[in-house]
Amino acid sequence: MTAARHVDVLVVGAGPAGLAAAARLAAAGAGRVEVLERETAPGGVPRHCAHGGFGTWTRPLTGPRYARLLTEAAERAGATLRTGVTALDWASGHAVLGTVGPGGPETVAARAVVLATGARERPRAARLVPGTRPAGVYTTGELQQAVHLYGQHIGTRAVVAGAEDVSYAAAGTLRAAGAEVVALVTEDPRARTGRARAQAARLYRGIPLLTSATITELLGRGRLSGVRVRHRDGRTTVLPCDTVVFTGDFVPDHELARRGGLVLDPGTRGPATDGAWHTSRPGVFAAGSLLHAVEPARTAALEGARAARAVLDHLAGAPWPGPGVPVLVSAPLRRITPNRVTPGTPPEHHLLRTGAPLSRPVLYVRQDGRLLHRARLGPGAAVPHRALTLTARWHDRVDPGGGPVRVSTG
Amino acid sequence: MTVTAAGALPATPYDVAVVGAGVVGCAIARELARHPRLRIALIEAQDDVGQGTSKANTAILHTGFDATPGTLEARLVHEGHTLLGAYAARTGIPVERTGALLVAWDAEQLAALPRLAEKAARNGCHDTGLLGPEELYAREPHLGPGALGALHVPGESVVCPWTTTLAYATQAVRAGADLHLNTAVREAGWDGGHRLTTSRGTLYARHLVNAAGLHADTLDRALGHDDFTVTPRRGQLLVYDKFARSLVRHILLPVPTALGKGVLVAPTVYGNVLLGPTAEDLDDKHATGSTADGLAALREKGRRVLPALVEEEVTAVYAGLRAATGHEDYRITAHPGQAYVTVGGIRSTGLTASMAIAAHVTGLLAGTGLDLGPVREPEPVTVPNLGEAFPRPYQRADLIAADPEYGTLVCHCERVSRGEIRDALASTIPPRGLEGLRRRTRARAGRCQGFYCGAAVRELFERGTGS
Numbered sequence: 001m002t003a004a005r006h007v008d009v010l011v012v013g014a015g016p017a018g019l020a021a022a023a024r025l026a027a028a029g030a031g032r033v034e035v036l037e038r039e040t041a042p043g044g045v046p047r048h049c050a051h052g053g054f055g056t057w058t059r060p061l062t063g064p065r066y067a068r069l070l071t072e073a074a075e076r077a078g079a080t081l082r083t084g085v086t087a088l089d090w091a092s093g094h095a096v097l098g099t100v101g102p103g104g105p106e107t108v109a110a111r112a113v114v115l116a117t118g119a120r121e122r123p124r125a126a127r128l129v130p131g132t133r134p135a136g137v138y139t140t141g142e143l144q145q146a147v148h149l150y151g152q153h154i155g156t157r158a159v160v161a162g163a164e165d166v167s168y169a170a171a172g173t174l175r176a177a178g179a180e181v182v183a184l185v186t187e188d189p190r191a192r193t194g195r196a197r198a199q200a201a202r203l204y205r206g207i208p209l210l211t212s213a214t215i216t217e218l219l220g221r222g223r224l225s226g227v228r229v230r231h232r233d234g235r236t237t238v239l240p241c242d243t244v245v246f247t248g249d250f251v252p253d254h255e256l257a258r259r260g261g262l263v264l265d266p267g268t269r270g271p272a273t274d275g276a277w278h279t280s281r282p283g284v285f286a287a288g289s290l291l292h293a294v295e296p297a298r299t300a301a302l303e304g305a306r307a308a309r310a311v312l313d314h315l316a317g318a319p320w321p322g323p324g325v326p327v328l329v330s331a332p333l334r335r336i337t338p339n340r341v342t343p344g345t346p347p348e349h350h351l352l353r354t355g356a357p358l359s360r361p362v363l364y365v366r367q368d369g370r371l372l373h374r375a376r377l378g379p380g381a382a383v384p385h386r387a388l389t390l391t392a393r394w395h396d397r398v399d400p401g402g403g404p405v406r407v408s409t410g
Numbered sequence: 411m412t413v414t415a416a417g418a419l420p421a422t423p424y425d426v427a428v429v430g431a432g433v434v435g436c437a438i439a440r441e442l443a444r445h446p447r448l449r450i451a452l453i454e455a456q457d458d459v460g461q462g463t464s465k466a467n468t469a470i471l472h473t474g475f476d477a478t479p480g481t482l483e484a485r486l487v488h489e490g491h492t493l494l495g496a497y498a499a500r501t502g503i504p505v506e507r508t509g510a511l512l513v514a515w516d517a518e519q520l521a522a523l524p525r526l527a528e529k530a531a532r533n534g535c536h537d538t539g540l541l542g543p544e545e546l547y548a549r550e551p552h553l554g555p556g557a558l559g560a561l562h563v564p565g566e567s568v569v570c571p572w573t574t575t576l577a578y579a580t581q582a583v584r585a586g587a588d589l590h591l592n593t594a595v596r597e598a599g600w601d602g603g604h605r606l607t608t609s610r611g612t613l614y615a616r617h618l619v620n621a622a623g624l625h626a627d628t629l630d631r632a633l634g635h636d637d638f639t640v641t642p643r644r645g646q647l648l649v650y651d652k653f654a655r656s657l658v659r660h661i662l663l664p665v666p667t668a669l670g671k672g673v674l675v676a677p678t679v680y681g682n683v684l685l686g687p688t689a690e691d692l693d694d695k696h697a698t699g700s701t702a703d704g705l706a707a708l709r710e711k712g713r714r715v716l717p718a719l720v721e722e723e724v725t726a727v728y729a730g731l732r733a734a735t736g737h738e739d740y741r742i743t744a745h746p747g748q749a750y751v752t753v754g755g756i757r758s759t760g761l762t763a764s765m766a767i768a769a770h771v772t773g774l775l776a777g778t779g780l781d782l783g784p785v786r787e788p789e790p791v792t793v794p795n796l797g798e799a800f801p802r803p804y805q806r807a808d809l810i811a812a813d814p815e816y817g818t819l820v821c822h823c824e825r826v827s828r829g830e831i832r833d834a835l836a837s838t839i840p841p842r843g844l845e846g847l848r849r850r851t852r853a854r855a856g857r858c859q860g861f862y863c864g865a866a867v868r869e870l871f872e873r874g875t876g877s
Contacts, residue, residue, distance in 0.1 A: 038822055039862075086819050088804075102814035104807050123859035125649075125726045130700040133728060135844070138864070145865035152868060216702065251723075253858075255823075258653060 003107070004096055009311060010110035011035040011079075012087045012097070012256060015044020016297040017288025018116030019070040020304030021311070022079035028312055033079040034108070036099060038086040042074075043067025044118055045289075046297050048144040050176070051169055054297055064148075066297060090260045095283035097256075112311045115257055115271065115279070115286040116304060119250040119293030121166075124218070127246065131218030134225070136243045140170040143245050147177045155243035159227050160184045161215050162247035164192035164385050166294075168201055170245045175205070182241050183208045185215055185229055192248075192385035218244065250293030257286065267328070267335035268292050274324055274340040275347030275392060276310035277303065282320040285311055292337045292351060295387055299351070306348070321345060325367070325398055330408035332356040336390070343400060346392040350407075358382035358409060365394050367405045372397045411583050413839055415457060415591040419613045423603060424451040424588070426775065427615035429595055429629060433464040433571065433764045434756050435621035436578035440788070441768035442775075443585035447783030450587040451613060452579070453606070455594035455625075457842040458849075460575035462623045464761065465849060466698065466730025468647070468687060469678060471495065471505060472762040473565035475530035475538065476666060481739040482770075487759045488534045490766035491565065494574070497765060500790060501577045503570055504679040504797020510566035510661035511541070511550065513715070514558045519665040523561045526665070530563065538563050552657040554717050566661050570679045571761050572849035573793040578764070580838045585788040589839065595622070598632040600748050617749040617780050619771060624695045624733050626741075626754040638741045638754055642695045642731040645687025645758075646704040648712070649726040650719055651857050652798075654683040657718050673711040675719065680824075680852060681798030682725060685712040691734065698729045725857050732757050742767070744774040751775055794830060796852050803827050820870065821863040823856020828870065835874035847871055 008031030011018045018035055019042065026033040041047060046054055049063025061069070075081060085101035096109040121139040136155050138146070146152040154177040160167050163186035171181045184191070184201070189211050191198040201207045210229060217228035219238065226240040252270035263280035265272040270291040277285045287307040288300035314320070324342035329335060332355045338347050352363075361382040365373040373394035382388055390407065398405060426442055428435050431454035439452040456462070471494060474487030498505045514520040523540055530538045541560045547553060583589050590610065597607040604618040620629045627640045655677060664672035676684045688704045705727065713720045733755055735741055740763075741754035751774045753767065760767070776782055795802060803809050803816040804825045810817035815829030834841060834850040841847040844854065844867065853867045854860045860867070871877075 038819060084818060086804075086822065086825070088825075100804050100810070100817050100819070102810070102817045104810040104814075104817055105805070120858050120861040122723070123857075123861065125859055126723050126857070128702075128705055128724060128727065130702050130705060130727070132699040139859070139861045141858075141861040142864035146868065150865050150869045152865060152872075217699070221696065 004091070004109040005106060007032040007034045007108060007110050008315065009033045009112045009114065010095070010097060010108055011114045011116060013037065013044065013116035013118055014042035014071070014081060014083070015116060015118050015288060016046065016070055016301040017304035018114065019074045020301040021114050021116065021287060021308045023074040023077045024305045024308035025311055026074065026077035026079040028308065030312060030315055035074065035079055035081045036085045036087050037081065037083045040084050042071045042081050042083055045141065048148045049169065050144070050148040051172055056298070070301065087256055094281070111283065112314050113284045114307060114311060115284060115290055116288045117253045117256055117290045119252050119289035121246060122249040122251055124246050127249065129215055129218060132221055134218065134220040134223050136224035137218065138243065138245045140166050140245060140247045143170055144173050147173050154179050155241070156180060157182050157241040158243035158245060159239050159241045160245050160247055162186055162249070163188065163198070163209055164248045167247040168193055168197050170247045171201060171207055174243070174245065179243060181207045182239050183210050185210045185213050187212065187214050192383070215244070250289070252290045252293050254290060257290065260284065263323070265335070265339045268337060268339065272326065272340050273338050274321060274342040274345045275338045275395070276345040277307035277338070278310065278321055278342065278345070280323060283314070292335060295351065299387070325400060325402065326404045328404050328406050330406060332358065333407060333409060336407055341395055341398045341405060346395040349392055350390040352388040352390055352407065354382050354384055354388065356384065361409055363390055364408050364410070365405060366408070367398055368403045372405065411838055412588040413583055413591065414588070415842060416610070418611045419590060419593070419608065420588070423614035423616060425449045425615070426617045426619060426780065427451045427453060427604060427606065427613060428619040428621055429453055429606070430621035430623050431459040431579060431589065432462050432621065432623050433460060433575045433578070433761050434753055434767055436460070436575050436582065437764035437768035438619055438621055438753070438771050439582035439587050440578040441772050443582040443587045443788055444785050445782045446586065446786045450582070451590060451615060452582060452587055453590045453593040453595070453608065453613065457591050458846040459579040459839060460572060460849070463730055463732055464571055464575050466728050467571060467645070467732070467758050467761060468674060468676060468684060469568055469571045470661060470676065470762070471567040471569040472759050473535045473563060474533050474759070474762070475535040475563050476526065477533050477759070478738050479529065479532040482742060483740045483759060483763070484533050486740065486763040486766040486770060490763035493765035494569070494762060498569060498574070502792045502795050503573050503577055504795060504800055505567050505569045506677065506679055506797070506799050507567045508660050508677055509562060509564040510663050511546065511560040511562055512663045512665050513546070513553070513560045514665055515556060517558070520558045522665050523559065526561055535563065535565060537565065550659060550662065552716055552718050553662070554714050568661065568677055568679050569761070570796050573796055574761065574764070576839065576850065577791055577793045580793070581788050581791045583838055584791065591842070595629060598629055600633060600750070604749070617775055617778060619751050619753060619775070621753045623756070624731055626733065626752065630752050630754065633748060633750060635745065635752065637743060637752070638735040638737060640754070641734045641736065642692050642697065643734040644690040644692050644697060644729055644731055646700045646708065646727070646729040647684055647686030648705065648708055648724050649678065650683040650685065651723040651725050652681045654719055654722040655681050657716055658683055662715055673708060675712060675715050679797040679799065680855070683719060685719065687730070695731065698731060700727050700729045723857060726855070742770065742774070744778055746778040749778045749780070751778065794834065794850060803830055820866050821853040821856060823858050824852040826851050826853040831867065831870050832874065835871070840875070844868060844871055
């Protein structure tokens with residue numbers, strides 16, 4: 001092994017979280033801040049989201065423009081961006097990574113590592129959708145890159161599996177590529193997106209939405225010829241199509257986190273972190289979609305920026321917090337981040353997701369049966385496609401030697 | 411070097427035509443190509459080698475310990491295990507010598523193990539050993555509860571079926587054999603020489619080898635033989651994420667029953683874990699789809715053998731068809747009067763036995779009047795290393811220093827570099843589609859299934875092939 005090269009902070013992943021962390025750290029004088037990006041260009045997923053919805057209400061941006069601004073901000077602040085370089089695995093030492101790029105293998109040691117490796121959609125195989133293995137099967141990520149980065153030909157008739165924000169974005173990309181969208185198919189009773197967006201797709205673009213329906217089989221040899229759909233009442237139909245896009249169902253891309261033996265949260269499948277984005281491995285922080293696939297890009301960027309603050313404290317010599325107390329959720333809640341409570345590191349708030357719509361929801365925070373906090377949420381807030389926020393004001397009531405904190409709706 | 415995929419076939423007759431470029435057909439073509447005087451055609455209905463049973467199986471290098479003693483299959487698997495093991499080492503085909511454990515889950519199965527050890531010995535496999543539960547769990551700590559013991563078969567190994575087929579075909583083509591792809595045989599006639607009517611015109615040959623796999627019975631009948639019928643037996647398989655690889659060290663086999671060999675859990679040389687296959691007798695020789703029932707049944711079985719396995723993500727699902735004939739042996743028959751050899755009923759052991767089958771068939775061809783002429787050993791070939799247990803290009807500083815393209819990763823999950831994709835596209839038998847590229851490089855074979863790299867890999871493929 002080659003001798004390690006030393007930097008102050010190594011950020012893995014140049015998406016919104018990584019770039020925002022790097023920009024903040026470099027601007028705050030954290031020393032040498034280096035960002036590793038395995039793709040040929042920085043920016044992460046927004047790079048191929050050629051639609052709006054990024055930036056702020058007052059300054060809306062497309063994904064590529066947003067990616068460019070984040071990249072420029074990180075570079076202007078003095079961070080070093082290294083694209084085409086892959087972080088492979090951990091080397092001995094608490095924050096040492098083996099990497100490879102066109103220049104060959106390298107070992108990089110850092111005083112702090114920020115993992116911002118993002119998330120991906122689960123593909124057809126992981127969803128165990130049976131049938132043949134024809135061409136024409138995509139995830140949104142592959143579809144968007146094919147269309148917006150490479151201008152590749154997509155099929156002519158497409159079915160979209162899913163009906164959440166990303167599914168409608170996929171439908172938009174398909175239409176932009178000249179394909180007819182045959183239908184959106186979701187197992188849910190309704191679309192998991194804003195009403196306006198669902199209506200616009202259905203009424204103005206004539207894209208049917210099949211609810212309470214499952215894609216049970218892919219058909220066709222060589223090229224996809226159709227998908228078999230089963231409705232909740234047991235009826236099955238075949239939708240003829242040459243393209244199917246499996247959308248949503250994001251999972252953290254946690255390979256490096258798992259290889260590093262980081263404790264993962266059972267609800268998010270990303271690394272468990274406290275309110276200051278400390279993972280279980282000293283010197284290693286995590287932020288963005290790696291923690292909670294998937295929230296809007298601005299959430300990831302905000303987390304990256306906030307993680308930078310904790311990294312600075314760490315560089316200044318703050319002790320690494322212990323494992324703390326895990327925070328768990330009960331169904332229908334699906335996940336919460338941050339999901340550890342360590343002394344003195346409350347987040348601004350926690351983010352939660354529910355698996356089913358809740359009417360007049362009340363969140364209860366308990367530890368060992370003891371009620372720590374109770375919060376009534378606003379009407380209409382608790383739907384699966386939107387994050388719920390929970391204050392962290394109850395953190396000082398947590399018994400650091402007690403059992404897990406549990407958040408439930410009853 | 412001749413590989414064609416379109417246009418008319420050569421009009422001059424070949425000495426030997428081998429129908430079917432699966433692992434067996436390719437091995438036969440390679441063996442024949444050791445005889446430089448022969449003009450050889452290897453013809454294949456699909457657009458790549460190894461597209462049938464050869465690409466979708468359990469990828470095991472068998473010892474033949476459980477074959478029926480005295481059969482041709484038992485002999486050829488035993489010989490083939492040694493031959494392919496040595497060939498793989500020379501050629502760079504990844505083999506992992508994991509050994510297998512036949513795990514007994516009840517008293518009846520436990521009682522069957524000594525008999526299986528004895529049968530293994532009769533098949534020339536003398537190094538098996540019985541393990542008690544303690545040693546079994548020490549060897550496989552993640553095994554589900556309740557196992558009573560196991561038979562250890564040290565010689566069973568896992569191998570890469572894709573590059574095995576590719577190595578044979580590449581060596582045959584470089585030694586002068588003609589590989590004609592997209593060439594489906596429609597009719598076969600014999601009038602002192604063979605005349606094959608194909609989708610690309612007529613091909614003439616003095617001698618014919620039928621290695622047509624699932625379709626071997628059809629071709630055999632076209633030449634007037636009614637010796638066997640191929641019943642496609644579907645095997646569905648699940649490939650689990652690389653994170654599952656640490657859960658299992660050996661090939662875990664059930665104790666065989668009258669119903670067949672059962673469902674196994676095995677490492678793959680690519681660093682994944684395989685669960686399967688199902689065994690479903692079908693009529694349709696194209697029914698390579700997976701089914702909800704099949705996958706559910708596999709997961710149920712897998713949960714018992716290795717409970718932690720089913721908590722991991724599935725990377726791929728596939729189904730292959732093996733050529734069951736209802737006979738407990740290969741159906742390899744020489745028809746000297748027709749200068750014709752049938753290589754039928756080659757089941758899942760065919761990968762292991764391939765080189766031994768090739769030698770056997772070459773001997774049979776000589777018996778049908780083929781003058782083999784002198785032998786000249788073909789130039790050695792090396793295949794791309796797809797094995798996780800061996801240094802891959804991205805891990806080799808020397809290679810990257812000489813050519814930075816090997817340090818430029820395109821497929822991140824499988825760590826495939828642009829250099830490897832370029833090499834595959836420029837190889838003797840280049841891929842004609844993304845699936846062929848996957849079998850040569852592993853690009854798009856990983857857990858994201860193209861979320862990150864799919865478009866980039868397609869771009870490289872299309873640019874590299876001008877398609």
